[in-house]
């Protein structure tokens with residue numbers, strides 16, 4: 205096992221603590237029977253499993269980008285208890301350890317806007333007021349994802365929380381894109397759909413090496429089987445199709461797959477059978 209940063213040509217990738225929480229094991233594996241998934245990750249007596257919300261920091265010579273924003277620091281006592289948050293959001297401190305301030309982040313790339321990915325867009329400052337966590341950043345979201353934030357369906361109302369977007373709407377630091385787009389050379393966004401209508405992936409490529417962040421299409425290394433998807437997916441058949449397509453495409457390039465919700469494995473490659481091969485972990489060697 206190796207430790208971050210992961211070097212992708214000119215880019216360095218770090219994982220920042222966006223808070224960890226516990227979710228019902230069944231919801232994370234959809235229709236997969238418990239007798240199968242519990243062999244890979246043993247649940248607590250209340251059937252929950254621990255998941256991280258690891259914000260990716262991508263450092264380039266002229267830029268600092270983050271992918272998603274974690275749970276944030278606005279959760280109420282009740283929410284902290286419901287989600288059994290045991291490691292609070294510490295993005296600002298984690299950035300400082302790498303020599304960066306939150307004002308140094310110039311892009312926030314949002315895979316989608318569920319609360320566990322968008323919770324850190326807006327933070328409480330020392331006075332308890334809401335402000336943008338990354339005040340100088342352009343926040344890039346797919347257009348149809350943002351339409352669903354503004355007009356959530358019945359199910360999405362419980363996961364697109366208005367307080368996560370308040371300052372963003374007021375300050376206009378958002379860029380909506382429609383489909384695939386290059387942010388700058390080496391960083392590309394691709395609309396995937398599946399988990400949500402406007403879910404997108406982030407492709408990082410430089411000097412012949414590639415990493416891809418599939419967000420909630422590939423939340424942990426345990427989900428490498430295309431049929432192992434989450435009950436939270438809004439369009440499950442689309443997730444299976446797209447995931448199969450992307451796993452093959454990026455495996456052929458010997459790409460790294462980076463993870464947001466995996467408490468142990470932060471990135472891996474896949475072998476020709478689609479199983480995790482090389483592994484990056486934060487665990488001590």
Ligand SMILES: [Zn+2]
Pocket residue numbers: 318320321420465
């Ligand atoms: Zn998620």
